[in-house]
Amino acid sequence: MLFLKKYFQTILAASAGFIMPIYSLFLATGFLVMMDLISGIYAARKRGEIFSSKKLGKTVTKMIWYYMAILLGYVMQVEFIDDIPVAKITAGIIASVEFTSNLENIRWITGIDFTRVIRDFINKDRGL
Numbered sequence: 001m002l003f004l005k006k007y008f009q010t011i012l013a014a015s016a017g018f019i020m021p022i023y024s025l026f027l028a029t030g031f032l033v034m035m036d037l038i039s040g041i042y043a044a045r046k047r048g049e050i051f052s053s054k055k056l057g058k059t060v061t062k063m064i065w066y067y068m069a070i071l072l073g074y075v076m077q078v079e080f081i082d083d084i085p086v087a088k089i090t091a092g093i094i095a096s097v098e099f100t101s102n103l104e105n106i107r108w109i110t111g112i113d114f115t116r117v118i119r120d121f122i123n124k125d126r127g128l
Contacts, residue, residue, distance in 0.1 A: 022074045025091040026067055032098035033063050039105035046108055066094050 019026075037059045041051055073090035103114045 019071065019074070022070060022087050022091075025070050025087060029066050029070065029091055029094055029098070030063060032095055032102065033059060033066065036098050036101045036105065039102050039109065043105040043108035069094065 037056070040055075044051060070087055070091050074087035077084065077086040100115065103118075107113050107115070
C-alpha cells in the first residue's frame with residue numbers, strides 16, 4: 001500500500017511540474033470564463049431570460065475543454081514544435097473568444113458597444 005501511495009505522489013508531482021509553465025494560462029482563461037459567466041447572467045437578466053443550472057453546467061464543461069485544448073497545445077509545443085508557443089496561441093484564441101463574449105454581455109448591460117469603441121480607437125490610431 002505504501003508503494004502505491006509513493007507511486008501516485010510521484011505521478012502527481014511530475015504532472016504538476018509539467019503543467020507549471022502553463023499555470024498562468026489556465027488562470028487567465030479561467031478568469032475570463034468566470035467573468036463571462038457573471039456578465040452573462042447579468043445580461044440574461046437584463047434581457048428577461050431565466051437563469052438555469054443547465055447553463056452553469058455548460059460553463060464548467062466549456063472550461064474543461066478549454067483547459068484540455070491548452071494542455072494539448074502545450075504537449076505539442078514541448079514534444080514536437082518547441083520553437084512555436086502553441087499553448088500560448090491556443091490560450092490566446094480562447095481568450096479572444098471569451099473577451100468578445102464579455103464585451104457583448106457588457107453591451108447588453110450598459111448599452112456601450114466596447115467592441116466598436118476599441119475598433120474605432122485602433123483605426124483612428126492607424127490613421128484609417
